[in-house]
Amino acid sequence: MMKEIVIKNISIGDELLIGQVINTNAAWLGEHLSSAGFQLDSALTIGDSERAILDAFNACMDADLVLVTGGLGPTADDITKPTVCKFFDTELVFCQAAYDNVVSLFKRRGFQMSERNRSQAMLPKACEYIPNTYGTAPCMWLEKKGVVFAFMPGVPFEMKGIFTDELLPRIKQRFHAVPYEKRVVMTTGIGESFLADKIKDWEEALPPFLSLAYLPQHGMVRLRLSGRHEDAVLLHETLDREIAKLTALIPEYIFAMQDQPIERTVFDLLINKGMTFASAESCTGGNIAHVITLIPGSSDVFKGTAVTYATPMKTKVLGVPAEVIEKHGVVSQEVVERMATGVRDLMEADFGVATTGVAGPSGGTEETPVGTVWIGVASSKGVVSKCFNFGKDRENVINRATIMAYEMLRQQLI
Known part of the structure; x- marks a missing residue:
């Protein structure tokens, strides 16, 4: 069996470290390397400083391949190329092919070239230039002591295009992949x-x-x-x-049996059965409706929603008797079941799904603490309902209640 290669990733950019930009490049590279039969060993995120870049390069000298993204732009904070020259003991030289690529791109977009953009054609003398047809920042391939360093722009759509079109074929040709x-x-x-x-x-x-x-x-x-x-x-x-x-x-x-959200599973079940549902939402605030309508064609299965957040709206819109609310409380089995049947009748759907609860962080009581959610599903066979406590984080309560509402609906469909 051939030795499996070690691949490491370095993502460069202060914006990644301060949380201004989320580093999606590392995850994308890991996923697409795996699909191609390679394994990403580690991913390192560093700032735009010479010391950090040199330390990262040295730390990766035990790898076979190092994929570097970011720091290749024309502005003063993009210092990757000068630092590459220092690490590889080389110098920046003018690359006509890189310059022609920038000129061509600007011409297609109707822009004027500037001296700053011309600087993007200055590349390390020791590198092999790889054209970037998606932008102006260059892609570079260098080697040191048997370790390959491939440099790509940090802009995700440019990085993805270059990796797919140029780098991955080279990697497959150079290294052994394991299925x-x-x-x-x-x-x-x-x-x-x-x-x-x-x-x-x-x-x-x-x-x-x-x-x-x-x-x-x-x-x-x-x-x-x-x-x-x-x-x-x-x-x-x-x-x-x-x-x-x-x-x-x-x-x-x-x-x-595949990586998909539960609302997609429910959507498929409803399509196959030719059935529909509607939602009556209080504590979830329309989130049940939101996630299903992200799916193309959802109008075939989803009739609509009634976000009856204020207590009087549960009576006015859904027909929940005021005396039921007064007797049992707005967060109760009796109310959620009336909400589910009310929205099912109102929108003439096969199923009515309802939520009422305390998302927090305030509003809870000893009897009904923050995180308490009642969920009900109404159909021609009756109503099923259940009480949950999803913790004290508001966003978590909303998301978990949404998922469980779909799970309870799914159970009625299988």
């Missing part, structure tokens, strides 16, 4: 630790070339089973077998 494959299983209704206990024996018996990752988020856990093996057929068949074992262990918690 990689993954499966994703989406679960809800069970916490990460409880899920781990249920599948413990199966996980411990996995072949050594497979690995399982738990990826929890609001109200659900993604399970990613992945592996790398020289024999792609063996890898594929083994994944098939292990996924079949996993689904047999936890069928009641699985809502999708």
